[in-house]
Amino acid sequence: MTKIAPKMYLSSGHSGCAGCCDAFAAKFTLMGTGPNCIVVNPTGCLEVMSTPFPLSSWKVPWIHSLFENGSAVASGVEAALKALGKKNDIKVIAIGGDGSTMDIGIGAISGAFERGHDFTYVCMDNEAYMNTGIQRSSGTPYDASTTTSPAGKFSFGNPRPKKNMPAIIAAHGSPYVATTSIGFPRDMIRKVKKATEIVGPTYIHSHAPCTTGWGFDTSKTLEIAKLAVETGLWPMYEMEYGEIMQVRRIKDPRPVEEYLRTQKRFKHLFTMEGGEKEIQKIQDSADWNIKHYGLK
Amino acid sequence: MTTEANQDSTICPEILKNDHETRESKVTCCSVCKPGSTLKNKTGGWRNFRPIYNYEKCTKCGICEIVCPDMSVKPREDGFFEYDYDYCKGCGICANECPEDAIGMILEEK
Amino acid sequence: MINPADKEKMVVVEGSYAVAHSAKTCHPNVISAYPITPQTHIVENLAQFIADGKIPNCEYLNVESEFSAISSLIGAAAVGARTYSATTSQGLLLMHEALFNASGMRFPIIMTVTNRAVSAPINIWNDHQDAIAQRDTGWIQLYVEDVQEASDTLPQIYKIAEDHEIMLPGMVCMDGYILSHVYEPVVLLEQNLVDNFLPPFHPENVLDPEDPKTFGAFATPDTYEEFRYLQEQAMQKTLPKIEAVAKEFEEVFGRFHGGLVDGYMIEDAEIVIMGMGSVLGTVKDVVDQYRAKGEKIGVLKVRSFRPFPKEQILESIQNAHAVVVLDKNISIGTNEGALFTETKSCLYNSKVRIPLVGYTLGHGGRDIRIESIVKVVEGTKAAAKTGIMVESQFLDLKEELL
Numbered sequence: 001m002t003k004i005a006p007k008m009y010l011s012s013g014h015s016g017c018a019g020c021c022d023a024f025a026a027k028f029t030l031m032g033t034g035p036n037c038i039v040v041n042p043t044g045c046l047e048v049m050s051t052p053f054p055l056s057s058w059k060v061p062w063i064h065s066l067f068e069n070g071s072a073v074a075s076g077v078e079a080a081l082k083a084l085g086k087k088n089d090i091k092v093i094a095i096g097g098d099g100s101t102m103d104i105g106i107g108a109i110s111g112a113f114e115r116g117h118d119f120t121y122v123c124m125d126n127e128a129y130m131n132t133g134i135q136r137s138s139g140t141p142y143d144a145s146t147t148t149s150p151a152g153k154f155s156f157g158n159p160r161p162k163k164n165m166p167a168i169i170a171a172h173g174s175p176y177v178a179t180t181s182i183g184f185p186r187d188m189i190r191k192v193k194k195a196t197e198i199v200g201p202t203y204i205h206s207h208a209p210c211t212t213g214w215g216f217d218t219s220k221t222l223e224i225a226k227l228a229v230e231t232g233l234w235p236m237y238e239m240e241y242g243e244i245m246q247v248r249r250i251k252d253p254r255p256v257e258e259y260l261r262t263q264k265r266f267k268h269l270f271t272m273e274g275g276e277k278e279i280q281k282i283q284d285s286a287d288w289n290i291k292h293y294g295l296k
Numbered sequence: 297m298t299t300e301a302n303q304d305s306t307i308c309p310e311i312l313k314n315d316h317e318t319r320e321s322k323v324t325c326c327s328v329c330k331p332g333s334t335l336k337n338k339t340g341g342w343r344n345f346r347p348i349y350n351y352e353k354c355t356k357c358g359i360c361e362i363v364c365p366d367m368s369v370k371p372r373e374d375g376f377f378e379y380d381y382d383y384c385k386g387c388g389i390c391a392n393e394c395p396e397d398a399i400g401m402i403l404e405e406k
Numbered sequence: 407m408i409n410p411a412d413k414e415k416m417v418v419v420e421g422s423y424a425v426a427h428s429a430k431t432c433h434p435n436v437i438s439a440y441p442i443t444p445q446t447h448i449v450e451n452l453a454q455f456i457a458d459g460k461i462p463n464c465e466y467l468n469v470e471s472e473f474s475a476i477s478s479l480i481g482a483a484a485v486g487a488r489t490y491s492a493t494t495s496q497g498l499l500l501m502h503e504a505l506f507n508a509s510g511m512r513f514p515i516i517m518t519v520t521n522r523a524v525s526a527p528i529n530i531w532n533d534h535q536d537a538i539a540q541r542d543t544g545w546i547q548l549y550v551e552d553v554q555e556a557s558d559t560l561p562q563i564y565k566i567a568e569d570h571e572i573m574l575p576g577m578v579c580m581d582g583y584i585l586s587h588v589y590e591p592v593v594l595l596e597q598n599l600v601d602n603f604l605p606p607f608h609p610e611n612v613l614d615p616e617d618p619k620t621f622g623a624f625a626t627p628d629t630y631e632e633f634r635y636l637q638e639q640a641m642q643k644t645l646p647k648i649e650a651v652a653k654e655f656e657e658v659f660g661r662f663h664g665g666l667v668d669g670y671m672i673e674d675a676e677i678v679i680m681g682m683g684s685v686l687g688t689v690k691d692v693v694d695q696y697r698a699k700g701e702k703i704g705v706l707k708v709r710s711f712r713p714f715p716k717e718q719i720l721e722s723i724q725n726a727h728a729v730v731v732l733d734k735n736i737s738i739g740t741n742e743g744a745l746f747t748e749t750k751s752c753l754y755n756s757k758v759r760i761p762l763v764g765y766t767l768g769h770g771g772r773d774i775r776i777e778s779i780v781k782v783v784e785g786t787k788a789a790a791k792t793g794i795m796v797e798s799q800f801l802d803l804k805e806e807l808l
Contacts, residue, residue, distance in 0.1 A: 012367045012383035013334030018342060019387035023365035036615045040481065053629055054322075055336060056329035056620035061613040063484050064622035065507050069477035072469065076436060076481025076489075077613065079465035083435040083487055090615060108477065111470030185362050211387075219388030219401075222363055323632035327511070328611050329620035 009035055014057040015049040019218030021208035021225075022046040022097070024182040025124035028206075029095055031185075032192025033120075035060055037091040038077055042070030042100040045131040046124070068104040070094040071112035071121060078117045091196040092119035098139030099129045102165045113172035113201045120195045120202045123165065124182075126210035134213040138163040141233075142285065143278050144265045146213075151268035156278050161285065169203040170242045176202040177239040183207070183225025187236065187248070207234045215264025227259040232286035235293040250295050256283045335383075339366065343386030345401040351376055353398035360390040360399065409660050416591040421553040421580070422447030424592045425492070425518050428557040430455050431600040432516075432564050435487035438467045438475040440497060443530050444582040445520040448492040472497035476504040476515070483513035484621055486612040488564070491515075494582055495522035498536045502543070508575045509544030509637060511622055514567035514607075515575040516560065521683070521734075522582040523770040531771020532582040533734040534683065538711075538744045544637050546576035546644055547712040549682035553590045555663040556580040561595065561604045562651045568607050569647060572640050579711075581684040583771070593661075603658045641713045648710050666715035668707040669722055671697060675704025677786050678723050681732035682708050682745060685774050689732070692779040703783060708745060716752035728761045728790035730782055732801075734768040742766065742798045761789045767801035778802050 009030035016023045022045050030037075039062045041047045047064045050057040065073045074094040081087040096105060101123040109121060128146045129135040136149040136158050145157040170177045176198045180188040188206055195202035209216070209224040216224055228234040229248065233256060236248040257279055260266040269275040290296055360377055361369040368383040369390060391399040408416075419427075426448050429437070437456075439449035456466045465482075469475045472493050479489040493501065498519055508515050519537050523529040537547060548563055550556045556578060563576040580586060611619055625633055649665035656662040670686075671693055672678060679689050686707050696703040706722050706729075708715070723729050733743020740747060746764030753762065765782055768774045778801055789795065 008367045010367060011332035011335055012380065013337035013339055014366070015334075015337065015339065016365065018365075018385035019389055020365045024363075027365065027367070035618070038485070038613045038615065048624055050334065051329060051620055051623035052334070052337075053327050053623035053625045054329050055333040056331060056623060057334040058620050059331040059618055061615055061618040062620045063481065063613055064624075065477060065480050065511070066504060069474065069480075069504065072474035072477035073481035073484075075467065075469075075474075076438070076478030076483075076487075077485050078481075079436045079467055079478065080482035080485035080487035080489075083463050083465045083482075084485065085463070086485070107470060108474050111474050114470070115467065217388070218385075219392040221365070221387070221389055222393055323625075323629050323636065327621070327623045327625060327633065329623045331618045331620065 009059045010050070011057045011059060013055070015052065016045065017212050017218070019211040019221045020049070021126050021182055021210050021221055022049070022124055024221070025122065025206050025208050026050070026095060028182060028185050028188040029093065029122050029192050030060060032189045033091050033093055033196050036089055037093050037196070039063070040065070040070050040074040040077060040092070040094040042094070042096040042105060043067035043131070044097040044100055046095065046097070048131060067100050069108050070096045070100055070105055072108040074119045074121070075112040075115060075117040078119050087118070092117070093122060093196070094119060095122040095124065097130070098123060098125040098127060099137045102138045102163050109169070110172065113169060113174055117201055118199050120192065120204065122192065122204045122206060124206050124208045126208045126213060127162070128213050130210050130213045139165070142282060143269060145268055146265065151272070156272065156275070157265070157268065166203065166205050166239070170239050172201070173241060174203055175200045175241055178203070179205045179207070179234070179236050181207040181225045181229055181234060181236060183222045183229060184236070191238065213265070215267070216262050220262065224259070224262050227254065227262065230254045231256045231259045232290040232295055233259060233282070235289045235295055237293055244293065247293050247295055250290070253286070253290055253296070256286050338382045339385050340382045343381070343384060343404055345386040345388060346381070346404050347379055347384065347386065347388070347391055348400045348402055349377065350398045350400065353396045355396055357395065359393055359395065363389050363393045365389065411660055412593045415593045417594060418589050418591050419594070420447060421556060421585045421588050421590065423451050424553050424557040424594060425560065425580070426451030426455065427594045428560040429490050429518070430461050431595045431597050432490070432561050432604060433488060434461070434464055434490040436465050436467065436479060436482035436489050438469050438478045438491045440469050440472050440475045440493070442472070442494055442497040444522060444586045445492045445494040445497070445518070447586065448518060448520070472500045473504060476501040476508060479515045480504065480508050480511065480513055483515050484511070484613045486607070486609055488607040489515045490517070492518040492520065494520045495524055495536045498540060499524060502540065505540055505543035505545055505575070510633065512573040512640070513575060514564070514573055516564055516567060517577045518556070518560070519577045519579045520582040520586040521579050529770040532584050533769050533771065534579070535735045537577065537579045538735040541712055541744060544574060544641070545712060546574055546710070547579055548576065548648070548710055549579045549708065550585070551663065551684055551686050551707060553585055553588060554592045554661065556585055557592060557595060558655065558659065558661055558663060561600050562655050565604050565651050566644060566647050570610060571643050572647060573609070574637070574640050574644065579683070584684045599658055603655065644713050645715060664707055664709045666710040666718045667722055668709060670705040670707065672704035672706055672722060674702050676702040676727040677783060677790065678704050678706050678726040678729045679732065679783070680706045680708060680723070680729060680745065680749060682711060683734065685732060685734065685768065688774055688776060689779055692776055692783065696783065711745070714748055719749060720752060720756055720758055723760065724758045726760055728763070728786045730786040731762065731764045732782070733764060733766045736766040736769070746798055761794050763789050763794055763796070764798035765801040766798065772802060
């Protein structure tokens with residue numbers, strides 16, 4: 001492995017949990033953008049853990065406004081840079097979690113992509129509202145147990161599959177939409193860099209396993225991220241104007257059971273009656289991904 | 297090994313020097329903060345397990361630096377790396393990801 | 407009063423056009439626009455100015471909601487842009503969360519609000535409920551009486567809001583339809599005079615990779631209260647600034663619409679009628695009639711509702727025998743309008759002891775007729791003589807509908 005740019009634009013001393021996925025998402029995003037950027041960060045763990053007034057972990061200009069307006073603020077930043085003649089090569093980045101991206105902020109994102117602002121939106125998807133204590137979002141996968149979709153006698157957890165956010169963004173005619181994972185730093189850094197170099201609204205959706213919310217040992221963050229990709233549950237691809245141009249192939253897909261076993265949020269599938277059928281359904285969804293995206 | 301000099305040079309050095317002054321940072325308009333100033337939070341105290349390099353096994357590949365969520369793996373002049381234990385929270389990701397098994401995790405004695 | 411020097415310069419335009427023209431002369435860098443009646447003509451006119459290349463160095467954003475209208479301006483202001491939007495009613499309510507955010511982050515974003523009633527029942531006509539509901543958001547609120555004032559107040563409020571000691575957002579509140587859609591003779595602001603009056607916007611803190619600052623950090627109980635205190639302090643500094651800027655405006659343009667408040671026939675008035683916005687035109691007509699009969703009736707126009715000019719109000723009404731406050735809004739559960747409640751509160755710890763009565767009126771655009779104002783004056787005269795019978799009430803209720 002060749003050394004990636006060692007310069008870090010996120011500093012130590014943030015209060016993310018040991019093994020924090022958001023810290024990775026921010027670190028890799030900034031390794032992709034370099035210092036000449038302005039970051040908009042809607043409300044979430046990342047914002048809270050990195051900016052306890054009067055301190056900040058950010059070494060690039062950074063703004064937090066509200067939970068649902070990250071893209072709208074970013075579009076104002078971009079418009080102002082243009083109007084003031086400062087745009088040049090300053091990259092405008094918004095980085096938000098799955099809740100702020102896929103749920104509460106989706107209207108603002110749709111607007112910003114439709115208007116065609118020159119910015120990159122990075123969704124760090126840890127598949128639930130972690131900052132408020134692991135509540136279900138539209139990014140929560142099928143059967144995951146969260147505090148608002150708990151498994152119980154009459155429930156296997158979240159009853160719905162993940163929302164396909166990259167497809168929604170691609171439908172806006174974005175020149176570049178890519179999925180990636182913090183388990184593949186070089187892939188993520190490359191895609192962020194590429195996205196920021198393309199003029200227009202671009203989107204990076206990064207899968208980000210959360211040690212606290214998913215229930216796994218702090219040392220396994222990246223290992224589990226890789227498992228999600230290797231099982232076919234998290235397909236990694238690049239789209240240009242809605243067409244899939246590249247996929248990351250998985251030669252020998254691992255069974256989803258290996259992935260599910262690593263996390264407390266799926267524990268009930270291995271203890272409840274009927275759990276096997278549920279695991280099969282999840283396997284079917286991975287198989288569908290493998291076929292649909294041509295991962296093999 | 298942990299010294300202030302290990303920290304990235306882009307961090308305002310005065311933050312470390314004028315510890316007293318910045319800690320009492322005044323509340324100002326816009327809640328503006330200085331870049332990289334969370335270095336004041338020494339998160340190393342959270343650590344239960346301490347990562348230790350076995351330099352004989354280390355191939356200087358640099359994966360540990362990339363996979364540290366706390367930016368507490370620092371490159372040395374000789375190409376090896378060392379930990380900044382002021383900030384390492386002991387998550388163990390570096391040890392888990394090291395392809396050469398060159399990092400051990402030992403229980404912190406507190 | 408029309409300045410004779412202005413007469414030759416006057417043109418008859420729609421209120422919204424005059425306001426859009428005024429916004430144009432202030433050189434905004436980012437304008438966000440979302441249609442809502444009766445505000446839409448303002449942003450339509452601005453869109454045409456942009457299309458005709460008449461606003462240099464300006465980006466016009468067709469956003470997908472009022473929430474994004476204000477949010478995009480937060481981002482733009484953080485980069486150092488002068489920003490403008492216009493909205494009303496439901497749109498202003500949709501912005502509510504971000505209004506607090508804009509003032510908490512001390513961005514001097516400026517909006518024109520064409521005041522309109524709020525739903526339900528849905529209603530597109532004028533009252534002040536929309537803006538009054540935002541009174542605690544930390545925005546400067548100036549209420550204007552006519553189209554000329556709506557137009558003239560924009561450069562004033564930019565100058566006030568962008569002062570480094572203040573740095574607060576502000577809204578110019580003009581009555582929807584009554585002012586936004588009326589065609590009146592006005593002086594369209596002259597670009598050279600505005601340039602002379604309003605300096606360019608250069609905030610101390612901006613988002614810039616050369617000097618990478620963090621904006622909008624979270625504050626713990628250790629510091630949060632101080633942020634609120636500083637906002638209040640800035641608002642207090644706004645009080646003299648509003649007066650000073652109104653005078654500076656008069657020096658450059660020759661027009662004065664009042665500072666924090668403005669009196670009409672108030673010096674010797676025994677009965678004072680207080681209010682905000684275009685209703686004051688009708689009230690002044692009534693006062694003229696009374697004065698013609700020799701009765702000492704006067705008017706106190708409250709131009710600044712935030713900051714609330716306690717001292718100036720007290721000083722203006724202290725010699726009256728009774729005061730009546732007209733509110734085009736109501737705080738449901740108090741049976742009072744906001745201006746009445748707040749005026750009463752500033753009397754309490756003072757030596758001024760006069761009867762104060764309130765009327766909540768004109769809801770959802772109900773016409774406020776001369777006869778109704780006469781009824782108000784007669785009621786207030788009675789209160790001055792015999793004491794208050796009813797402290798606050800609805801005016802012109804249609805009993806037959808109840």
